[in-house]
Amino acid sequence: xxxxxxxxxxxxxxxxxxxxxxxxxxxxxxxxxxxxxxxxxxxxxxxxxxxxxxxxxxxxxxxxxxxxxxxxxxxxxxxxxxxxxxxxxxxxxxxxxxxxxxxxxxxxxxxxxxxxxxxxxxxxxxxxxxxxxxxxxxxxxxxxxxxxxxxxxxxxxxxxxxxxxxxxxxxxxxxxxxxxxxxxxxxxxxxxxxxxxxxxxxxxxxxxxxxxxxxxxxxxxxxxxxxxxxxxxxxxxxxxxxxxxxxxxxxxxxxxxxxxxxxxxxxxxxxxxxxxxxxxxxxxxxxxxxxxxxxxxxxxxxxxxxxxxxxxxxxxxxxxxxxxxxxxxxxxxxxxxxxxxxxxxxxxxxxxxxxxxxxxxxxxxxxxxxxxxxxxxxxxxxxxxxxxxxxxxxxxxxxxxxxxxxxxxxxxxxxxxxxxxxxxxxxxxxxxxxxxxxxxxxxxxxxxxxxxxxxxxxxxxxxxxxxxxxxxxxxxxxxxxxxxxxxxxxxxxxxxxxxxxxxxxxxxxxxxxxxxxxxxxxxxxxxxxxxxxxxxxxxxxxxxxxxxxxxxxxxxxxxxxxxxxxxxxxxxxxxxxxxxxxxxxxxxxxxxxxxxxxxxxxxxxxxxxxxxxxxxxxxxxxxxxxxxxxxxxxxxxxxxxxxxxxxxxxxxxxxxxxxxxxxxxxxxxxxxxxxxxxxxxxxxxxxxxxxxxxxxxxxxxxxxxxxxxxxxxxxxxxxxxxxxxxxxxxxxxxxxxxxxxxxxxxxxxxxxxxxxxxxxxxxxxxxxxxxxxxxxxxxxxxxxxxxxxxxxxxxxxxxxxxxxxxx
Numbered sequence: 001x002x003x004x005x006x007x008x009x010x011x012x013x014x015x016x017x018x019x020x021x022x023x024x025x026x027x028x029x030x031x032x033x034x035x036x037x038x039x040x041x042x043x044x045x046x047x048x049x050x051x052x053x054x055x056x057x058x059x060x061x062x063x064x065x066x067x068x069x070x071x072x073x074x075x076x077x078x079x080x081x082x083x084x085x086x087x088x089x090x091x092x093x094x095x096x097x098x099x100x101x102x103x104x105x106x107x108x109x110x111x112x113x114x115x116x117x118x119x120x121x122x123x124x125x126x127x128x129x130x131x132x133x134x135x136x137x138x139x140x141x142x143x144x145x146x147x148x149x150x151x152x153x154x155x156x157x158x159x160x161x162x163x164x165x166x167x168x169x170x171x172x173x174x175x176x177x178x179x180x181x182x183x184x185x186x187x188x189x190x191x192x193x194x195x196x197x198x199x200x201x202x203x204x205x206x207x208x209x210x211x212x213x214x215x216x217x218x219x220x221x222x223x224x225x226x227x228x229x230x231x232x233x234x235x236x237x238x239x240x241x242x243x244x245x246x247x248x249x250x251x252x253x254x255x256x257x258x259x260x261x262x263x264x265x266x267x268x269x270x271x272x273x274x275x276x277x278x279x280x281x282x283x284x285x286x287x288x289x290x291x292x293x294x295x296x297x298x299x300x301x302x303x304x305x306x307x308x309x310x311x312x313x314x315x316x317x318x319x320x321x322x323x324x325x326x327x328x329x330x331x332x333x334x335x336x337x338x339x340x341x342x343x344x345x346x347x348x349x350x351x352x353x354x355x356x357x358x359x360x361x362x363x364x365x366x367x368x369x370x371x372x373x374x375x376x377x378x379x380x381x382x383x384x385x386x387x388x389x390x391x392x393x394x395x396x397x398x399x400x401x402x403x404x405x406x407x408x409x410x411x412x413x414x415x416x417x418x419x420x421x422x423x424x425x426x427x428x429x430x431x432x433x434x435x436x437x438x439x440x441x442x443x444x445x446x447x448x449x450x451x452x453x454x455x456x457x458x459x460x461x462x463x464x465x466x467x468x469x470x471x472x473x474x475x476x477x478x479x480x481x482x483x484x485x486x487x488x489x490x491x492x493x494x495x496x497x498x499x500x501x502x503x504x505x506x507x508x509x510x511x512x513x514x515x516x517x518x519x520x521x522x523x524x525x526x527x528x529x530x531x532x533x534x535x536x537x538x539x540x541x542x543x544x545x546x547x548x549x550x551x552x553x554x555x556x557x558x559x560x561x562x563x564x565x566x567x568x569x570x571x572x573x574x575x576x577x578x579x580x581x582x583x584x585x586x587x588x589x590x591x592x593x594x595x596x597x598x599x600x601x602x603x604x605x606x607x608x609x610x611x612x613x614x615x616x617x618x619x620x621x622x623x624x625x626x627x628x629x630x631x632x633x634x635x636x637x638x639x640x641x642x643x644x645x646x647x648x649x650x651x652x653x654x655x656x657x658x659x660x661x662x663x664x665x666x667x668x669x670x671x672x673x674x675x676x677x678x679x680x681x682x683x684x685x686x687x688x689x690x691x692x693x694x695x696x697x698x699x700x701x702x703x704x705x706x707x708x709x710x711x712x713x714x715x716x717x718x719x720x721x722x723x724x725x726x727x728x729x730x731x732x733x734x735x736x737x738x739x740x741x742x743x744x745x746x747x748x749x750x751x752x753x754x755x756x757x758x759x760x761x762x763x764x765x766x767x768x769x770x771x772x773x774x775x776x777x778x779x780x781x782x783x784x785x786x787x788x789x790x791x792x793x794x795x796x797x798x799x800x801x802x803x804x805x806x807x
Contacts, residue, residue: 109242145215160200344393354396360416596625664762730774
């Protein structure tokens with residue numbers, strides 16, 4: 001009996017082990033939640049083709065997933081589309097913040113090709129959601145608020161035939177009730193009684209009323225039902241419907257993606273593959289890929305460094321020796337590699353680059369492998385969206401990352417259709433991302449800014465340089481050369497206290513790259529945070545920061561972005577300095593030394609300075625960085641222009657011609673004439689609340705509103721030291737008048753720059769045309785005067801320009 005009992009327990013134990021192994025295998029074959037445990041998307045089981053087999057795979061259930069139910073975006077970002085607004089017909093600009101869901105930053109134009117939202121009306125949206133939207137606040141229907149009354153009469157059935165007194169929001173607008181700030185009365189003689197006038201009769205009698213926008217009066221007290229028949233109007237009938245955010249149409253953010261007029265995922269086609277192996281950034285030279293873009297194809301090789309990827313395979317039975325056609329294909333990480341993307345006019349946004357990946361669910365978003373983790377046998381994926389401008393094309397997929405599924409080894413993964421398996425295009429490009437650190441190019445940056453540097457070597461975009469060379473220096477190799485001297489990868493490292501450059505710069509090295517606290521890129525990043533300036537003051541006085549303070553004021557992502565921006569700017573600046581050992585500009589190994597010296601001792605440190613931080617002199621620091629740079633076979637390219645635009649070059653804005661007029665005499669008279677005579681003054685020099693960003697900041701010039709294309713005159717004679725695009729300014733011309741005086745002429749229209757760098761101009765000569773590029777709310781000239789400028793270099797302190805303008 002005892003033996004029988006013992007065997008029974010053994011059998012039970014064996015069954016339990018088998019059951020546990022089966023459960024473990026099921027767990028390994030399933031995707032986990034996306035990045036964070038609390039992020040979960042509804043899924044459904046679908047029978048799919050898997051090589052020669054059929055398999056059930058978990059897919060997102062698009063009938064249960066809406067824009068406001070997708071995970072939040074992980075980083076800040078922005079697109080400045082004003083440069084293309086005239087060609088597109090509406091503005092694709094937007095700013096997004098980490099934590100926002102896609103309905104908050106996607107516009108109807110972005111999703112039109114994939115989902116056709118413009119075919120919806122509020123009535124049909126309500127039908128999908130099983131509720132009426134008639135009681136929705138009219139204030140929440142931004143698209144309606146942005147229509148003129150005349151246009152509403154055209155598109156809303158029977159609206160024009162209704163009495164003014166019976167349509168409450170229009171009555172309030174026509175009688176001047178609760179007008180929003182900045183909106184004047186409807187007519188010079190206020191109308192209080194419209195009697196028996198219909199809306200059509202009223203706007204026929206008083207045409208000014210027809211040109212008023214519905215949103216010129218406060219709409220919070222009104223419902224959609226207060227404007228009869230509005231809910232039945234298709235969205236495509238509203239002016240500028242493409243520029244409305246998804247969340248600005250009542251109910252639209254909650255509509256499942258599978259229930260749009262062009263539903264998502266109804267005819268999902270493609271195959272399923274098994275994740276066989278997961279490799280991190282140590283891998284290089286991958287050829288048999290299935291990742292890329294709809295521009296380059298989906299077989300873009302990774303022939304350089306940082307080829308993190310997942311290797312895919314058929315669904316194989318144990319012991320099966322047959323090798324399938326899709327076995328061993330590699331899906332490369334888009335966090336570490338990027339490819340060409342975008343279509344039409346908007347290809348220029350983001351430099352035409354996007355993370356490598358696939359479009360298994362169609363064109364709405366791109367699925368990107370992010371962080372393959374060998375230690376955990378898991379891989380994160382993310383979604384990237386794009387902005388679109390109708391027939392003008394779409395940007396690359398750069399709006400992301402939005403966390404998607406996390407997969408484990410042996411999980412089944414839907415990859416869509418495998419096409420273009422023999423791509424002939426070049427290799428993908430490294431993004432410069434750091435493992436478990438900086439997210440690289442797809443972090444907090446302005447993807448619309450053009451890769452260009454001003455004449456002072458300052459980057460005109462906030463994006464970190466993603467690999468490549470600047471003035472012949474490989475920025476990634478330069479970063480590694482400096483890192484080898486520094487903290488060994490410790491983002492919380494704090495160096496010894498010391499002073500450099502004759503005692504003018506004192507403090508400590510901070511973080512992984514030992515940024516001195518007086519480094520302009522580190523200092524600007526830190527000072528923007530609450531309490532950041534006080535932190536810098538403490539470090540400057542000798543106090544040692546704690547780890548908590550380092551994470552608060554200079555976290556890893558900020559360090560990585562500041563580092564690459566800094567090195568790129570220093571490379572530009574150093575290449576224009578004269579090497580005292582040769583009497584010529586710095587080149588080759590000496591250029592590497594000088595960049596490192598400036599990183600250690602400050603951008604304005606003396607060349608070959610023997611000043612020390614208590615551990616190493618600035619000169620020694622440069623020599624050691626050069627040794628590290630060259631030890632791996634690195635050499636400085638003979639190209640002086642680099643890949644990001646030479647300093648002082650004309651970085652022409654999209655659509656710009658940069659056509660130049662003939663040279664003038666260049667004579668500065670010491671007094672300035674008005675650059676836009678006869679125009680009124682707009683926003684003055686001084687502190688103000690920014691009209692776009694809403695924060696309090698310094699306005700460094702004087703604005704002069706004027707019609708698009710109005711000629712801009714040179715306020716005085718001088719030489720053009722910059723003519724192109726600059727972040728915030730849009731298209732800009734900068735003149736150097738000598739004696740430390742410079743003037744800036746900003747927001748020039750695309751194609752409106754009429755001078756070139758190096759050209760001399762006369763006082764009163766036409767140099768450009770008024771526009772509304774950059775951070776602008778309408779056509780105007782932003783005019784600056786700067787004093788104490790360095791000759792020939794974009795610099796100087798802004799001062800009030802009005803006292804300089806004389807009759």
